[in-house]
Amino acid sequence: MGWKLKRVDLGKLDPNEEKDLVLTLRPEDRAAIHGVVKFPNGKPVEGAVVKLFKKCKDKCKLTPITFTFTDKCGQFLFGVPSKVDFVIKVFFFVPERKMDDKDKDKDWDDICLEA
Numbered sequence: 675m676g677w678k679l680k681r682v683d684l685g686k687l688d689p690n691e692e693k694d695l696v697l698t699l700r701p702e703d704r705a706a707i708h709g710v711v712k713f714p715n716g717k718p719v720e721g722a723v724v725k726l727f728k729k730c731k732d733k734c735k736l737t738p739i740t741f742t743f744t745d746k747c748g749q750f751l752f753g754v755p756s757k758v759d760f761v762i763k764v765f766f767f768v769p770e771r772k773m774d775d776k777d778k779d780k781d782w783d784d785i786c787l788e789a
């Protein structure tokens with residue numbers, strides 16, 4: 675079991691002032707899921723979609739909870755309630771066509787491949 679971090683704003687202390695505190699922490703019942711997405715060669719994947727689902731009694735049914743994108747180190751983090759069964763799915767998209775400099779100000783809807 676963990677304990678919630680407690681914030682106490684002390685304000686500014688005067689020279690030679692001392693403050694004695696007694697802090698009582700409350701139990702923390704949340705959990706965290708942290709991970710790293712990597713390519714087969716070990717390189718971290720930046721920009722992968724990581725989607726969090728709650729597992730249902732029917733194992734083929736999943737309830738979507740939230741999603742995030744991996745950072746430049748391939749890392750992701752979810753704060754979650756404890757004692758819940760979760761499933762994570764990861765997706766990374768590599769476009770077949772790179773956006774050219776002429777396309778840099780266009781939206782995806784405006785980019786079409788010429789035949």
